[in-house]
Amino acid sequence: MTTISVVYHSGYGHTEVVALAVGEGVKKAGASLHMIKVGPDGSILDADWEHLNSSNAIIFGAPTYMGSVSGPFKMFMDATSKIWFTKGWENKLAGGFTNSLSMSGDKLNSLFQMAVLAAQHGMIWVSQAEANASTSEAGKSGDNASINRIGSYMGVMTQADNVAPDQSPNSGDLETARRYGARIAESAKRWG
């Protein structure tokens, strides 16, 4: 069975809400799912490493802090070097998502970081393929169902206000994340 891992860090819960939406998309597309949360020191369980190593695709997720992925997620990225030496993830599919307080917030830089990590592992990167909402009306109150309102393609970008994670990011962002999870699961089935 096609198996997908979502490995993410979340500082205040907003990125976790997005991660869960990505996971919903994965399951909706009929794939098996492992949700792996990176700790504040960048660590994951030994069992999680096993899950990552046996997955068909790995989706990376992190908040963007000061213009790049959060420190704990970078600690995790560094720890993958032991797998890099043995090419353990070569030819797996990969994707990424990131959340921050502002619309851009330099989130593209975080997606580049994840894509470079994936490339170093010899992975295949799956883009976000939903067209952007592309107007200034996108994402405002009363129209929070816009898909890809931020206009991101390397992966999913979401934006969260400084409120509780059950209130923000908005429903359009979460649906964008859900579709991305489904896209990667379907891509992994096709990739075989």
Added chain:
Amino acid sequence: MTTISVVYHSGYGHTEVVALAVGEGVKKAGASLHMIKVGPDGSILDADWEHLNSSNAIIFGAPTYMGSVSGPFKMFMDATSKIWFTKGWENKLAGGFTNSLSMSGDKLNSLFQMAVLAAQHGMIWVSQAEANASTSEAGKSGDNASINRIGSYMGVMTQADNVAPDQSPNSGDLETARRYGARIAESAKRWG
């Protein structure tokens, strides 16, 4: 007298509106201004090259097309290689701005391109220093005065709907551009 050049390409007029706002900021800060428009083939006049070469700072501007600066602006960038050989722009100040239809639209990639160009010339890059608006309310109708609503720091990002340039980008984006022009002019005076 401190002299600043704004060299930009604009395909449909939206980036030009932003360029003019940057120019207003430059003049408001008491610096002398050259506005230089790049043609569809990437060319500028010989007199424009003279202006660039004698300026204290150069501000680059272009629309983001398909995720990076417009083709004509890249043709202009390539043409600066003749100056690169003689280090003609070394230690000038530099900055950049870019416009696209969506909020992110991969505009950070365009600012990176401009910053790398400036670095190859040995220039000094001036960031955009206004704090971001940082909420989903930013930039919606009735609140179009938000400064840095997109949340960009390497330079100025603006967003234009698919309407006439006198209607979009919104007034907050243009004020952000104006302040950036002033910031660079003031930086150039300080740099001496």
Added chain:
Amino acid sequence: MTTISVVYHSGYGHTEVVALAVGEGVKKAGASLHMIKVGPDGSILDADWEHLNSSNAIIFGAPTYMGSVSGPFKMFMDATSKIWFTKGWENKLAGGFTNSLSMSGDKLNSLFQMAVLAAQHGMIWVSQAEANASTSEAGKSGDNASINRIGSYMGVMTQADNVAPDQSPNSGDLETARRYGARIAESAKRWG
């Protein structure tokens, strides 16, 4: 039959030599090949657009000039926007290569540009998976068979001295390009 297009610009012939090596790899892996050369104004033939649209994978190639893809190649990239509107390249595989005079020469920026273009089209990006040579001995005279001597993963980076294209880039760079072409052809077969 699996069909791969290599679409590239070459200013002085060095990038063309790399493009031909990529093409050799494609054919060696048993796929059908279209070599498409972008003109100085960024144009390609109508028949070339047909080839691109019917290919299973598209490999982008350009010299890095002043820190990003050459102006003519960017003109071509912009022209793909008409395909973007109809999602004509969605789910095709993509890859990229770039050449410049120095080892880094900011070539990663060019590969990012190509990857962002591919992502906007909803394509799937295939990394360069050969381990790097990783020592200062790599690529010096008498050891010019090093694979991935520059240490690049998003795609292939080659380095050419300021001599004729039949003398540089070296044989290791060309073999790296050949293997990348084969990798993409094999990936396209697997992707189906």
Added chain:
Amino acid sequence: MTTISVVYHSGYGHTEVVALAVGEGVKKAGASLHMIKVGPDGSILDADWEHLNSSNAIIFGAPTYMGSVSGPFKMFMDATSKIWFTKGWENKLAGGFTNSLSMSGDKLNSLFQMAVLAAQHGMIWVSQAEANASTSEAGKSGDNASINRIGSYMGVMTQADNVAPDQSPNSGDLETARRYGARIAESAKRWG
């Protein structure tokens, strides 16, 4: 007196050798120097934060691990967010350097990360202005005095073989670092 801080992380000592060379350049140019080493958990001393806050320029340094700055250095970058809120580093000068095992090794991505951090703080980024060595002979044994042999401009890139830090990076890389330190010190004096 003009004061410069070099804040860096080093995992195996190679980046530290580069940091020391940057520091030598700073002192040679007549500026006061603070060397600040980031711990494995990303922490620095309280006194170090004071030094950073009172410096005219801050030079960031880190190894590139898996395609971006080392995890500990990213932990430090995140910790600067408390300063970001008060704009404590606005208008300071900034620069960066990074080391890895291969020539490119995606080091440009690390410099982008540092430049984005600096931009978020409203800092002014000083490029590396030495022309590149630009031939395949650069950096090989017997010619290890090449300046900027890797061809980097956003900041300094060095390459270290998998040997002790007193043997690698080579003397050309260290001289490049020294000149960059001097350049930033001189820029800080001019900036005032």
